[in-house]
Amino acid sequence: MTDNKQQTSAQVPDSLQGLTAIVTGGANGIGLGIAKDLASQGCRIAIWDIDDVALSQATTELQQLGAEVFGQQVSVTSQDDVERAVAQLHNTTDGSTFWSTTQALAETSWWRRWTSISGNA
Numbered sequence: 001m002t003d004n005k006q007q008t009s010a011q012v013p014d015s016l017q018g019l020t021a022i023v024t025g026g027a028n029g030i031g032l033g034i035a036k037d038l039a040s041q042g043c044r045i046a047i048w049d050i051d052d053v054a055l056s057q058a059t060t061e062l063q064q065l066g067a068e069v070f071g072q073q074v075s076v077t078s079q080d081d082v083e084r085a086v087a088q089l090h091n092t093t094d095g096s097t098f099w100s101t102t103q104a105l106a107e108t109s110w111w112r113r114w115t116s117i118s119g120n121a
Contacts, residue, residue, distance in 0.1 A: 017042030020093050024076050027054035032061075039067035046089050048074035 021038040025031035027049035035045045035058070045067055049055045052073050059071035070092060074085045 015042065018044070020044045020046055020070075020089065022046045022048060022089070024048045024074075027051050027058040027071075032058050035062060035067075035069075036065065039065060039069075044068040044070070044093065046070040046072060046085075048072050048076065048085060050075050 016038060019042075021035070021043040023031050023035045023038065023045060026035040026045070026047035028051070031047075031049070035047055039045050039062055045062060047055060047058055047062075047069065049058070049071075050073060055071045055073060059069050062069045070089055072085045072088065074081045076082060
């Protein structure tokens with residue numbers, strides 16, 4: 001059990017400053033709360049949500065708090081949407097590190113393929 005704990009803690013960065021956090025469902029509720037918390041720790045925030053109106057409101061709210069925010073209308077059930085959003089975000093952030101807050105997303109084969117090709121996780 002100690003080995004698992006050591007492996008997990010080794011994967012967590014000392015600081016979130018400068019990382020880009022992808023927050024799925026981040027336009028309201030728990031997702032927006034996560035986005036606010038990550039922004040307060042120095043992350044750039046990419047909000048992915050299907051609700052365009054809520055997405056716009058959340059983006060404005062986070063920007064007013066001083067966060068660097070990328071609002072993207074994305075359905076995580078669509079491989080095309082996710083690949084498009086990742087490509088746009090990758091270009092916008094000059095290929096900086098990505099941190100996905102959604103484990104289920106990270107476990108899909110096409111997400112693993114993209115992260116292995118781009119070198120981002």
